[in-house]
Amino acid sequence: MNLSLVEKYRPKTLDEILGQPEAITIIKNVLSRNESLHFLFSGPPGTGKTSTAECIARYKFGDAWRNHYKEFNASNERGIDMVRNVLKRLAFIKGERIIFLDEADRLTEEAQDALRRPLEKTTGTMFIFSVNYEYKIIDAIKSRCVIVPFRRLPNEIVKKRLFEIMKAENIKITYSSEEEKQLIKEGINYLIESANGDLRKAINTLEKLINEKKQITVANIVALQKPKLALNAMLAAINGNFEQARKLMEDAYINNGYSYEEIIKELFEGITEQNIKDRDLRIRLFIEIKELEKACKLGTNPLYQLTGFLA
Incomplete structure (x- = not known):
């Protein structure tokens, strides 16, 4: 079996x-x-x-x-x-x-x-x-x-365990240029960070990257990178398009399997001068996202809280 x-x-x-x-x-x-x-x-x-x-x-x-x-x-x-x-x-x-x-x-x-x-x-x-x-x-x-x-596992422990499994399974990382090598390195780091201390999630994601030849290729790594749906939902809401914002957020949480932690991390990282130039708005969004995180941690329905944040 x-x-x-x-x-x-x-x-x-x-x-x-x-x-x-x-x-x-x-x-x-x-x-x-x-x-x-x-x-x-x-x-x-x-x-x-x-x-x-x-x-x-x-x-x-x-x-x-x-x-x-x-x-x-x-x-x-x-x-x-x-x-x-x-x-x-x-x-x-x-x-x-x-x-x-x-x-x-x-x-x-x-x-x-x-x-x-x-x-x-x-x-x-x-x-x-x-x-x-x-x-x-x-x-x-x-x-x-x-x-x-029980605590979330540090990224270094997750990374060490993934590479131990790859070695035991004789999984090879293949690339044809320095650019591809760097993309694979960034992709593996993304896998580890997005697992957010969840070793089971990290191992399951690793298994999805391995092809029939027991290889991890740049094509598989690139496919791992998720689109910034949550950030795009927030930007759409700021621009007054709540219906589009709601659909993007539902797509992120339901169809693409983002955890609320991943969504909140993406929102925090997305509040930059490049995306949002209004300083007062950025400060208000930081405060609202902290309240969103607190509500989700208390066990309330994450999707309800996420769509409520957009309003």
Whole structure:
């Protein structure tokens, strides 16, 4: 079976988790005490939360870890019925297991509240909750878990890992001139920066660049560069064409898969004297974009906030 690069190079032990020394130290300390505790992993996507949960299962159960590890995604089933009919029943079955609940911050408050008893009463079940936004989890769950923060990975760690994978896969970078060499270098740097500390996203993007001959060419790199749709949307809105601005922003977020972080970064970088000569307008836009970033981080609908910013 052909595995994706993300799965093929997924860490197998806690020591292989990259860029999370604080998190791994906390986890190792807890596991060494052999206590019946639960975890809440909090942090951005692609920072190692799922891999760490699997590494804990491998640590506890060895080669049979898959028989003791059950993963659920709360974005698929977020209501009380899933908790009552699946999670609670599984938690009280005789034996030892880990229940990993990804995107647990999408659970309704009622569903979260129903998990209090399993967290308190089960002895053979370890719950591991993975969330992007810790504040969306009720205090009753947080007080029963060891909270482990995960941070965005520094660009140098992402870059090092990508080149390790390229070496292991015997992937060649091909170019026919110094100009092409420079374009490929800039493209790889763009890949790393646009991943914004999300290693999974960076590896997935790398895999898209590799052709059937296991080569990365300048043509593939150039195709990676996304158009400045968000900046063009803001400029259109400034010029009074809100309908065009809205369509460009929706195209960026929905069709081209920009994250709100990428869009905000593009907007910040686009507010230059070259694009916007009015100094007072530039200052006002900086303030508005900071408010936009704050609203998105709080978990409100990013597309709603982005189109609202254009108005």
